[in-house]
Amino acid sequence: MSAQAVAAPREKVAAPEHRETYLNHDYSWKSWLFTVDHKRIGILYLLTVAFFVAIGGLFAMMIRAELLTPKGDMLEAETYNKIFTMHGAVMIFFFLIPGVPGVLGNFVLPLMIGARDVAFPKINLLSWYIFVTGGLLTLFVAATGGVDTGWTFYAPYSSTYSNTRVAETAIMVFITGFSSILTGLNFLVTVHTMRAPGMTWFRLPLFVWSAYATSLINVLATPVLAITVLLLALERIFHIGIFDPRVGGDPILFEHMFWFYSHPAVYIMILPAMGVISELVAAFSRKRIFGYSFVAFSSLAIAVLGFLVWGHHMFVSGQSAYAGLVFSVLTVLIAVPTAVKIFNWTATLYQGSVEFATPFLYVLAFFGLFLIGGVTGLFLAAMGLDIHMHDNYFVVSHFHYVMVGGMVTAFFGGLHYWWPKMFGRMYNEAAGKLAALVIFVGFNLTFFPQFIVGYMGMPRRYHAYAPEFQTLNVLSSGGAVILGAGYLLAALNLIWSLKFGKVVTERNPWGATGLEWETQTPPIPHNFEVTPRVTQEAYAYHEMYSGKEAHGVH
Amino acid sequence: MLQELPLTPPSASTFAPQVDALYWFLVILSTVVTVGIFCAALFLSIRYRRKPGVAPGNIEGSLKLELLWSFIPGVLAIGIFAWGAKVYFYAAKPPKDVMDFYVSGKQWMWKVQHPTGQKEINDLHIPVGRAIRFTMTSEDVLHSYWVPAFRLKKDTVPGRYTEMWFQATKPGKYHIQCAEYCGTKHSGMIGECYVLEPEEYQRWLSGNTGEAPEVAGQKLFENLRCVTCHMAGQGQRGPELTGVYGTKVQLEGGGEVVMNDEYIRESVLKPLAKVVKGFQPVMNTYEGQVGEEEIMQLVAYIKSLKAQGGVKQ
Amino acid sequence: MSTSTHAAPVAVPQQAGHGAPGHGHGHHPGLAHHFDDLEQQRDSAVYGMWAFLAQEVMFFGGLFIAYIVYRNLYPEAFAHASNLLNVPLGATNTAVLLASSLTMALAVRGGATGSKPTQLIMLLATIAFGLTFLVVKYFEYAEKFEHHLVPGPTFMSDPAHVSPFFTAHPEEIPHARIFFFLYFAMTGVHAAHMLVGAGLMAWIFLRAKKGEFVPEHHDALEMSGLYWHFVDIVWIFLFPMIYLLGYHFGDHHG
Amino acid sequence: MSQHEHGSGQAHGGHHVHVVPLSLYFGIITVLFVLTAATVITAKMDLGAYNTVVALVIAITKATLVVLYFMHVRWSKKLVWIMVGSSLVWFSILIAFTMQDYLSRGWG
Incomplete structure (x- = not known):
């Protein structure tokens, strides 16, 4: 790298006048590790999350390599089980959940509402430290034996039968949970008390609404998981507890308590991503989001409904059929607020001024992948169909479409969008577009075959499988290589830009609305020279661009 | 090509076509929805791509549209729910005339007991065209019995019974898999289900002698000395068990309970939990003395005690 | 912290300078740099604390649902096991905690009126009551250990300390074990909160x-008070739910 | 200056803190002690299924008094009420939706 830099020195650019930014006002290690600046904490999250996603991705690649052949010939069964467990746990707890809120939320949310920081900056830093502690413990567990229960930790396998490091993992989940509780709490209060003058609720960017809804789930659901894994750890360590059926314990209760958190948790993962998409759709079509208040309230509706449906993970568990009915009908109803979002985003494009920049390509990719992920959710919500689908590869594919196709795609879109604001550099546009395309193709190649192989009868978490499933599994593994290459290309492009990308000094390189674009690029330590005073609705693109000839009838 | 890459597993039970019908309906519906919306977004993006001198329009939204696109997905969603529930309840309610099989999951094998006493491990032989009910439990962790060709699956839960019923429609050989992750050799907890013509099934049965569970249960009933207390006459200290299966019995201290598999199991393991009215709480527990399979045999025996027979003395 | 080189073009009264919180701007010394005024700061603290307490409700909620499920499954065992607990000690502790809640409320009131002696005396009283609670709890736990009522291999192995019900119904002992596990889990998590509270x-x-605490700025005192009261409320539910379930059966100890 | 929430209908502005008369605190604590005694006494009586109901009603009353007066919610902004309310609603969701499984398992 450095050799290349020596070989091809960049052309000398006239040194710009020194501007203080949150990045350059202090370079010391201490100033980063003890920072209470939400922007720097966002960057810290970016680094840690990137680290964990790399590890989780490595595990994914090992899974796909093993599944190339029907026989379990590459890894021992136990090793394979540990790897898919670590893949799930690392990706969920250290990437999908903290990803958008931790990185993008921390960086842009206070900017968007015109605040100097979040309400509790020190707690914000504490939250990152808790997160890192949980992460290090995970790595320690992985390096010293691992855990093989699956990320769902179902009792009594986890509490009694597994002889891997379940207790340590439970404690790791317990600790990490508090990181997301504290972040959620911080965002809730920030949105309530830190808004700039004139920034009323219905002038908030939709990303803030979705971050708010997410925080609600963080605060109200996470503690139940914490207590559940605490009970699991107690049962594990002291050999006494409440989930052991041999002494009258009910393993189904564990499932209830686990999914009370873990189902809403998927909305912790996807809601902020939906918020990012709202921002991107508006910015790249230069239009106010169609039906703003419907999109805003659909976030809250999803957050609330999300708490009432966890039993759909348990249709064949021995749960009462009548309870299943209630959970099933509430589950299908989530389709409504989700559809409202999709339709409104699509309608926003009408009469827009759409620019096919890299972030917008991610928006289109999100549309495709999230739609598939969403409608396949309906397959699983229909109880009769779920009898067959439950715990097979259809489920695996469904949640990867929603989580990876939805959340990760939106995350990359948002990262590209706010990148110049974060670092004052622009990535290479062509490479960015290519990466988005490769990711879209690679993703579908990886996961679409899994729908089919699932319906054909391949169970999830199988180390070896019946030979007739091989063709589709090879396709899937091949797609995974392409997908991995796409993510790598996108990441390298962003990293490359930090040193070689075009310098961005203008405040608003995209010509977008939102207070984050009214401050300096990159922002000063306290965000705004003058506390902004908001007088307009969110996404007032019409006002911004109506100087030119009006479009259509309006 | 399609032969090489089938899109569905074989359809071999009365339940399978119902699942497939809903599945294909949803495949078509979701293809239309997904492709439709994605193409609309793509079309609008291209049609309204950025052109110099053209400003974006200014549209607030439309209540009518919002209601419309809340209402339509809502109705569709409820429809899907209703259809799904209908299919589910078909699987939840077994018909009257069933053959009772007993299944027990154990790391990492399936133990099956036929109504006529033959036992199998992992594999399953059943006659075509007969309704079969599984009463299932687990000896250790959660497992899930799944036959993709029947589109059926149910978890087996330690400490309690779950039920599943089906009627095979096509002779053949189908996969049995454990679908609930259960430890190291989870992917090895598999077997084959052989659906046989009735006469073939008879032949198989005669080649695999075994005691009918109710016969084995009767022997157990005698060996464990259950018989001394549970018979009419002198020395009777427990309720008679003839003809009571499936009926409601009154309990000491009020309340009633249906005499079913679950209650029999509980009474063997925890005799004093629910004592029948008019009897003393004197029975000892048989926990540790009888395994899950043996309890199932006792259950089968008590089930077989129709009104006329009575407990043999 | 570096000093800014760029000139702020406008006088920005609500901006408290870079880095160093609130110095030299005529602000209240207790106002953090990112807030505009004390009211905004206090509101944030109050909302934050209540959101935290909502989180605590769900945290204990996980234990409560486990308790409710098993109590519903094994009502007899739970009722009779509850009689092995020491009701007088439990009732005493309830009174002690309520008293500590009063002193806590008075300490916060001392903050609102600016009376430093009130704050100090009432805080000391609160700590004293809190420690009393924990000491009583310690004796209760010790007694359970002595009587082999702690879930584990020797659970209920001492016939002198199990009620006739369990002698007659040995099959209910595992369910009593679940009760005692939940007893220790719930009161243990509660006691851990008390310890944190005492430290606080x-x-x-x-x-x-x-x-530090003056009428216009005593957020920390007030928020700690909210936490303390919350821990008290948890006990208000734990006491009847755990100790008094089968009190009317009359086979209780103590 | 900034637009943070002012609970609507709040009588007091600025950052005055409500100072509650001492007599109120002592009144509340007396009631709490009486209720504690009541819960022990009623628990000793055999009321059948009502034992639980009585115990819960008393506990809820006590908790409400602590929340309203000791925790000052009575004089707090609307958002605090909403937060208290939501925590109760979500707690009820956890209980109700779990119990619907257990209570309906016996239905044919």
Whole structure:
């Protein structure tokens, strides 16, 4: 790298006048590790999350390599089980959940509402430290034996039968949970008390609404998981507890308590991503989001409904059929607020001024992948169909479409969008577009075959499988290589830009609305020279661009 | 090509076509929805791509549209729910005339007991065209019995019974898999289900002698000395068990309970939990003395005690 | 912290300078740099604390649902097992905690009126009551250990300390074990909260001693108070739910 | 200056803190003690299924008094009420939706 830099020195650019930014006002290690600046904490999250996603991705690649052949010939069964467990746990707890809120939320949310920081900056830093502690413990567990229960930790396998490091993992989940509780709490209060003058609720960017809804789930659901894994750890360590059926314990209760958190948790993962998409759709079509208040309230509706449906993970568990009915009908109803979002985003494009920049390509990719992920959710919500689908590869594919196709795609879109604001550099546009395309193709190649192989009868978490499933599994593994290459290309492009990308000094390189674009690029330590005073609705693109000839009838 | 890459597993039970019908309906519906919306977004993006001198329009939204696109997905969603529930309840309610099989999951094998006493491990032989009910439990962790060709699956839960019923429609050989992750050799907890013509099934049965569970249960009933207390006459200290299966019995201290598999199991393991009215709480527990399979045999025996027979003395 | 080189073009009264919180701008010394005024700061603290307490409700909620499910499954065992607990000690502890809640409320009132002696005395009283609670709890736990009522291999192995019900119904002992596991889990998590609370109070006491809490700014004192009251409320539910379930059966000890 | 929430209908502005008369605190604590005694006494009586109901009603009353007066919610902004309310609603969701499984398992 450095050799290349020596070989091809960049052309000398006239040194710009020194501007203080949150990045350059202090370079010391201490100033980063003890920072209470939400922007720097966002960057810290970016680094840690990137680290964990790399590890989780490595595990994914090992899974796909093993599944190339029907026989379990590459890894021992136990090793394979540990790897898919670590893949799930690392990706969920250290990437999908903290990803958008931790990185993008921390960086842009206070900017968007015109605040100097979040309400509790020190707690914000504490939250990152808790997160890192949980992460290090995970790595320690992985390096010293691992855990093989699956990320769902179902009792009594986890509490009694597994002889891997379940207790340590439970404690790791317990600790990490508090990181997301504290972040959620911080965002809730920030949105309530830190808004700039004139920034009323219905002038908030939709990303803030979705971050708010997410925080609600963080605060109200996470503690139940914490207590559940605490009970699991107690049962594990002291050999006494409440989930052991041999002494009258009910393993189904564990499932209830686990999914009370873990189902809403998927909305912790996807809601902020939906918020990012709202921002991107508006910015790249230069239009106010169609039906703003419907999109805003659909976030809250999803957050609330999300708490009432966890039993759909348990249709064949021995749960009462009548309870299943209630959970099933509430589950299908989530389709409504989700559809409202999709339709409104699509309608926003009408009469827009759409620019096919890299972030917008991610928006289109999100549309495709999230739609598939969403409608396949309906397959699983229909109880009769779920009898067959439950715990097979259809489920695996469904949640990867929603989580990876939805959340990760939106995350990359948002990262590209706010990148110049974060670092004052622009990535290479062509490479960015290519990466988005490769990711879209690679993703579908990886996961679409899994729908089919699932319906054909391949169970999830199988180390070896019946030979007739091989063709589709090879396709899937091949797609995974392409997908991995796409993510790598996108990441390298962003990293490359930090040193070689075009310098961005203008405040608003995209010509977008939102207070984050009214401050300096990159922002000063306290965000705004003058506390902004908001007088307009969110996404007032019409006002911004109506100087030119009006479009259509309006 | 399609032969090489089938899109569905074989359809071999009365339940399978119902699942497939809903599945294909949803495949078509979701293809239309997904492709439709994605193409609309793509079309609008291209049609309204950025052109110099053209400003974006200014549209607030439309209540009518919002209601419309809340209402339509809502109705569709409820429809899907209703259809799904209908299919589910078909699987939840077994018909009257069933053959009772007993299944027990154990790391990492399936133990099956036929109504006529033959036992199998992992594999399953059943006659075509007969309704079969599984009463299932687990000896250790959660497992899930799944036959993709029947589109059926149910978890087996330690400490309690779950039920599943089906009627095979096509002779053949189908996969049995454990679908609930259960430890190291989870992917090895598999077997084959052989659906046989009735006469073939008879032949198989005669080649695999075994005691009918109710016969084995009767022997157990005698060996464990259950018989001394549970018979009419002198020395009777427990309720008679003839003809009571499936009926409601009154309990000491009020309340009633249906005499079913679950209650029999509980009474063997925890005799004093629910004592029948008019009897003393004197029975000892048989926990540790009888395994899950043996309890199932006792259950089968008590089930077989129709009104006329009575407990043999 | 570096000093800014760029000139702020406008006078920005609500901006408290870069880095160093609130110095030299005529602000209240207790106002953090990112807030505009004390009211915004206090509101944030209050909302934050209540959101935290909502989180605590769900945290204990996980234990409560486990308790409700098993109580519903094994009502007899639970009722009779509850009679093995020491009701007089439990009732005493309830009174002790309620008293501590009063002193806590008075300490916060001392903050609102600016009376430093009230704050100090009432905080000390709160700490004292809190420690009393924990000491009583310690004796209760010790007694359960002695009587082999702690879930484990020797659970209920001492016939002198199990009620006739369990002698007659040995099959219910595993369910009593679940009861006692939940008893220790719930009161243990509660006691852990009490310990944290006592530590918190000690810290608040030191700050009160420095005279930090004045009527217009005593958020920390007030928030600690909310936490303390919450822990009290948890006990208000734990006491009847755990100790008094089968009290009317009359086979209780103590 | 900034637009943070002012609970609507709040009588007091600025950052005055409500100072509650001492007599109120002592009144509340007396009631709490009486209720504690009541819960022990009623628990000793055999009321059948009502034992639980009585115990819960008393506990809820006590908790409400602590929340309203000791925790000052009575004089707090609307958002605090909403937060208290939501925590109760979500707690009820956890209980109700779990119990619907257990209570309906016996239905044919």
